[in-house]
Amino acid sequence: MSTANDTGDATTKIDVRVPDRxxxxxxxxxxxxxxxxxxxxxxxxxxxxxxxxxxxxxxMTTYSLTQ
Numbered sequence: 140m141s142t143a144n145d146t147g148d149a150t151t152k153i154d155v156r157v158p159d160r161x162x163x164x165x166x167x168x169x170x171x172x173x174x175x176x177x178x179x180x181x182x183x184x185x186x187x188x189x190x191x192x193x194x195x196x197x198x199m200t201t202y203s204l205t206q
Contacts (some may be wrong), residue, residue, distance in 0.1 A: 155181070 157165070162177075169180030 163181055165177055168181075168184075169177060172180065172183075174180040174183065
C-alpha cells in the first residue's frame, strides 16, 4: 500500500521482524527522542543512516578526485 507523506513523497508500508533485544533498544531510543511510534523511530533511523552513507560516499569521491 502506498500513500503520500507530509512532504508529498510516496511511502510504502512494510513489515519487519527484529530480535526482541533490538526492539527494546528501538523502544528506548524512540522514547528518549520523543518519537510517537516504533515505526516513526525506525523510519527516522533509516533516513539518518541513508544520509550518513550519502555523505560518506560524497566525501570519498571528493577525496579520490583530489588524490
